[in-house]
Amino acid sequence: MAKDFLLEVGVEEIPDWMIPDGLAALTEAVRPLLPEGEILWSEATPRRLALRAHGVAQREADRVELVQGPAKGAPEAAVAGFAKKQGVEVSALEVRTIGRAEKYVYEKQIPGRSTQELLAEGLPKAILGIPWPKTMLWPAKGGARFIRPIRWILCLLGEDVVPFTVNGIAAGNETWGHRQLGKIHVPVTIASYEAKLRENFVLLRAAERRAKIVAELPAGVKADAALLETLTYITEYPTAITGSFAEEYLQLPAEVLVTVMRYHQKYFSVEKQAGQLAPQFVAVMNTASDPEGLVRHGNERVLRARFNDARFFYEVDQQKPLASRVEALKNVTFQAQLGSYWEKTQRVVALTKELGGGPDAVRAAELAKTDLTTEMVKEFTELQGIVGGIYARAQGEAEGVAQAIYDHYRPNSMEDAIPATAAGQLLSLADKVDTLRGCFRIGLIPSGSKDPFALRRAAQGIVRILAEGELKLGLGQLAGEDRKLHEFLLDRVGYYFQEIRGYAYDEVKAVLAAGSDDLPDVEARLAAVKAIRSSENFEALAAGFKRIRKILDGDFDPAGQHIDESLLEAGPEQELYAQLRRVKAAVAGTSYGERLALMATLRTAVDAFFDKVLVNAPDPRVRANRLTLLFDLKAEFSGIADFSEIVPKAQENLTS
Amino acid sequence: MKTYQEMILRLKSYWAERGAIIQEPYDVEVGAGTMCPETFLRVLGPKPYRVAYVQPSRRPADGRYGENPNRLYKHQQLQVILKPTPDDVLEQYLGSLEAIGIDLKKHDIKFEEDNWESPTLGAWGIGWQVMLDGMEITQFTYFQQCGGVDLELIPAEITYGLERLCAFLQDRESVYDIAWTPEFAYAEVRLTEEQQHSVFNFEMADVGTLWKLFELHEGECQRLINLYHQEHKQDEALRQRFPVLPTYDQVLKCSNLFNLLDARGAISVTERVGVIARVRKLAVGVAQMWVDQQFTVHQETVQKPEEVVA
Numbered sequence: 001m002a003k004d005f006l007l008e009v010g011v012e013e014i015p016d017w018m019i020p021d022g023l024a025a026l027t028e029a030v031r032p033l034l035p036e037g038e039i040l041w042s043e044a045t046p047r048r049l050a051l052r053a054h055g056v057a058q059r060e061a062d063r064v065e066l067v068q069g070p071a072k073g074a075p076e077a078a079v080a081g082f083a084k085k086q087g088v089e090v091s092a093l094e095v096r097t098i099g100r101a102e103k104y105v106y107e108k109q110i111p112g113r114s115t116q117e118l119l120a121e122g123l124p125k126a127i128l129g130i131p132w133p134k135t136m137l138w139p140a141k142g143g144a145r146f147i148r149p150i151r152w153i154l155c156l157l158g159e160d161v162v163p164f165t166v167n168g169i170a171a172g173n174e175t176w177g178h179r180q181l182g183k184i185h186v187p188v189t190i191a192s193y194e195a196k197l198r199e200n201f202v203l204l205r206a207a208e209r210r211a212k213i214v215a216e217l218p219a220g221v222k223a224d225a226a227l228l229e230t231l232t233y234i235t236e237y238p239t240a241i242t243g244s245f246a247e248e249y250l251q252l253p254a255e256v257l258v259t260v261m262r263y264h265q266k267y268f269s270v271e272k273q274a275g276q277l278a279p280q281f282v283a284v285m286n287t288a289s290d291p292e293g294l295v296r297h298g299n300e301r302v303l304r305a306r307f308n309d310a311r312f313f314y315e316v317d318q319q320k321p322l323a324s325r326v327e328a329l330k331n332v333t334f335q336a337q338l339g340s341y342w343e344k345t346q347r348v349v350a351l352t353k354e355l356g357g358g359p360d361a362v363r364a365a366e367l368a369k370t371d372l373t374t375e376m377v378k379e380f381t382e383l384q385g386i387v388g389g390i391y392a393r394a395q396g397e398a399e400g401v402a403q404a405i406y407d408h409y410r411p412n413s414m415e416d417a418i419p420a421t422a423a424g425q426l427l428s429l430a431d432k433v434d435t436l437r438g439c440f441r442i443g444l445i446p447s448g449s450k451d452p453f454a455l456r457r458a459a460q461g462i463v464r465i466l467a468e469g470e471l472k473l474g475l476g477q478l479a480g481e482d483r484k485l486h487e488f489l490l491d492r493v494g495y496y497f498q499e500i501r502g503y504a505y506d507e508v509k510a511v512l513a514a515g516s517d518d519l520p521d522v523e524a525r526l527a528a529v530k531a532i533r534s535s536e537n538f539e540a541l542a543a544g545f546k547r548i549r550k551i552l553d554g555d556f557d558p559a560g561q562h563i564d565e566s567l568l569e570a571g572p573e574q575e576l577y578a579q580l581r582r583v584k585a586a587v588a589g590t591s592y593g594e595r596l597a598l599m600a601t602l603r604t605a606v607d608a609f610f611d612k613v614l615v616n617a618p619d620p621r622v623r624a625n626r627l628t629l630l631f632d633l634k635a636e637f638s639g640i641a642d643f644s645e646i647v648p649k650a651q652e653n654l655t656s
Numbered sequence: 657m658k659t660y661q662e663m664i665l666r667l668k669s670y671w672a673e674r675g676a677i678i679q680e681p682y683d684v685e686v687g688a689g690t691m692c693p694e695t696f697l698r699v700l701g702p703k704p705y706r707v708a709y710v711q712p713s714r715r716p717a718d719g720r721y722g723e724n725p726n727r728l729y730k731h732q733q734l735q736v737i738l739k740p741t742p743d744d745v746l747e748q749y750l751g752s753l754e755a756i757g758i759d760l761k762k763h764d765i766k767f768e769e770d771n772w773e774s775p776t777l778g779a780w781g782i783g784w785q786v787m788l789d790g791m792e793i794t795q796f797t798y799f800q801q802c803g804g805v806d807l808e809l810i811p812a813e814i815t816y817g818l819e820r821l822c823a824f825l826q827d828r829e830s831v832y833d834i835a836w837t838p839e840f841a842y843a844e845v846r847l848t849e850e851q852q853h854s855v856f857n858f859e860m861a862d863v864g865t866l867w868k869l870f871e872l873h874e875g876e877c878q879r880l881i882n883l884y885h886q887e888h889k890q891d892e893a894l895r896q897r898f899p900v901l902p903t904y905d906q907v908l909k910c911s912n913l914f915n916l917l918d919a920r921g922a923i924s925v926t927e928r929v930g931v932i933a934r935v936r937k938l939a940v941g942v943a944q945m946w947v948d949q950q951f952t953v954h955q956e957t958v959q960k961p962e963e964v965v966a
Contacts, residue, residue: 015769285764298789
């Protein structure tokens with residue numbers, strides 16, 4: 001009879017951001033231990049990873065393993081030895097054809113184990129095998145490694161406890177409630193488990209905790225999915241409360257207030273109207289209520305102290321304007337081999353000028369890093385750049401300068417916007433290019449998951465600024481002489497157009513192979529290729545190009561070759577030549593899309609040529625002439641994209 | 657309302673009731689309770705230990721001339737080491753909060769990931785900052801490594817920030833307003849000390865002298881470490897009486913002088929890494945020496961290989 005199954009691993013508070021992945025890994029590891037079972041759900045809170053299954057068979061199915069023995073013609077002793085090893089008579093063996101040989105084989109019956117046994121043996125491994133990002137050893141040398149100590153295990157198959165231990169903790173039939181509000185050692189059955197948890201102030205389901213928080217948020221709370229996720233997984237019984245702070249703190253920069261609330265205190269900020277903060281915050285408690293207002297009072301007190309600190313930093317910082325902090329950057333190391341931020345500043349200023357930056361961009365480059373010496377940034381490092389921008393504005397720098405400084409770390413992520421102004425885009429670009437050039441020069445090149453200087457992010461930022469911004473700069477110019485850096489940037493270009501812009505792998509490869517260096521132009525070509533590639537003519541033509549490339553890959557040297565019309569054979573060869581001339585004449589001044597459409601009209605002529613004409617003609621002059629014709633054809637259109645890189649749909653289906 | 661000292665006495669007796677030795681503060685300047693030999697050296701090796709002590713902790717750069725309501729040059733920590741960690745350690749810890757009058761059913765407690773690492777001590781652990789109504793009141797760490805040595809029995813380290821905990825209990829905006837006793841406020845006991853040390857740390861400490869002292873203590877420490885390895889380790893009698901603990905005091909001196917130099921602005925960011933590495937080298941040297949002296953049975957003293965064969 002099929003059985004239900006329940007597992008709960010009770011752990012001391014797991015870091016919120018690791019919980020979903022940890023739970024998923026546990027679920028996958030447990031799945032094979034449940035013959036015929038179906039996992040109904042898996043859920044987690046900071047203190048427990050749980051999963052439930054039904055329809056679990058009591059035993060694994062029996063199976064047969066074919067054990068291969070000696071060849072048919074082997075000496076009798078060898079055959080007897082094989083049988084003996086299998087614990088059977090020779091008569092129990094069969095001869096079968098395995099591949100090309102005939103062999104003695106034995107069909108070994110392997111009885112399925114009981115599910116209890118399978119689970120008891122497999123679960124400790126499944127649990128301890130969860131690949132946490134950082135683990136600890138406990139309770140002593142020779143103990144286990146896990147994210148935090150495991151404190152209880154609940155494991156039931158039907159009504160029975162599955163007998164196993166993990167690092168000295170025996171599985172049982174008890175769960176534990178909420179730390180402050182629930183009971184400990186609560187016996188449960190599979191049926192009563194969730195209700196018992198609820199009685200003990202644990203909302204097991206993440207969706208329910210998330211929904212409870214959302215329902216309790218007051219109007220004006222700015223949506224913040226990442227914070228909501230953190231709070232969902234840092235609580236077992238979340239309850240939102242709203243607190244307030246004195247209006248006077250609203251005079252501090254909103255970015256500082258929001259950072260304190262959002263990142264230091266995990267509060268939602270509240271807006272009166274779009275872009276205008278209200279003197280309120282929402283904290284999410286891990287408890288059911290705050291009837292006496294003690295929690296609200298405590299949180300308000302903490303926030304006040306934090307805001308007071310920020311105000312103190314702001315006032316101290318204003319005593320020394322950014323412009324007089326440039327020298328102090330000599331004492332701030334950028335990277336041991338790449339010198340101080342003062343030296344970096346000199347390089348970025350020079351590069352900004354070289355890339356055509358105007359006065360705003362150059363001034364911004366001079367001041368961009370000075371906020372690293374402010375008390376505010378020392379306290380709130382995540383606000384670097386932003387603080388510089390705010391201070392520059394307050395200290396009377398031009399708006400264009402202030403905005404460029406404010407934006408110059410952007411984009412910080414794929415979702416983040418690129419700098420708003422051309423000056424900001426140029427400064428951001430110059431800063432990142434300097435970092436990349438320097439790091440590549442001293443060999444700090446990212447490999448695998450190792451990228452301590454976040455160079456991939458910097459390169460991705462460069463690509464996005466070039467592709468989405470208003471600067472007219474080529475990738476090659478930024479990479480300079482460094483070939484590895486150029487490849488690194490190209491790799492990011494590929495990533496950007498595929499993963500972010502949604503072009504197909506072969507489309508991106510084809511366009512990049514044509515050697516365009518200007519990213520808005522690359523995108524225009526991609527759009528044209530994508531639009532036309534589904535047409536029947538174009539797909540076939542792409543296949544033709546692949547063939548042409550193969551033919552030309554031989555020892556043909558196009559240098560100094562011209563088509564001799566007199567050598568062209570009447571029929572498909574002359575026809576292709578005529579068509580090529582027609583299309584060549586028509587493409588001048590047309591868009592990429594129009595050119596590709598014209599090109600697709602060549603399909604019939606190309607097909608007929610390959611069908612009827614022998615490229616490898618006996619007469620070397622005819623042969624060279626034909627190769628030159630193909631070369632011209634390819635050269636004419638490879639300017640947009642190298643179509644031999646395009647994988648025809650039919651072929652794609654085969655390989656995928 | 658509990659006074660500051662009542663709170664401390666209550667916490668001490670709570671941990672005493674749970675088998676901890678109540679130690680007194682260490683008498684060499686330290687930046688944190690972790691640096692005291694009662695933690696740094698006791699967590700090494702296989703011997704169980706339980707200890708609790710208040711440790712005044714000096715952080716010269718955090719001084720604010722007594723003007724900032726929450727930042728102090730010298731604050732007090734209650735340091736608890738439970739080695740090995742009892743299974744109900746978090747329940748015991750929460751019990752200590754109830755013991756000082758915090759009704760946990762009326763407050764919000766969260767354990768937020770915060771892994772501790774001390775580059776100067778070659779030590780790290782995994783743990784949380786404990787948040788009480790949004791305020792960090794405790795650092796909780798399962799030590800994993802100390803002085804570059806992997807630990808044998810994993811201890812729990814519980815470090816309470818006493819001033820902020822008391823400010824919470826008494827609902828004070830400034831630590832200086834905390835009632836130390838019914839008659840004396842924290843400011844009356846400590847404000848002058850904060851002011852004068854800030855003046856010294858930020859303005860008057862002589863950089864040349866600090867460097868000289870740093871190098872003297874560093875030299876003395878390294879000399880002792882070398883002596884141990886080159887001569888005393890080989891002779892069982894000399895090995896057992898070697899002054900490892902006084903050698904460790906030299907590390908603490910260096911660490912405090914480093915902090916003073918740092919507050920004085922005498923260490924550039926570039927130099928910083930190098931100086932930290934110098935102190936770590938000493939700390940690691942002493943930790944290894946301690947493990948060798950206290951927990952390692954040297955081969956020669958048991959049986960010589962020839963005797964085994966015979």
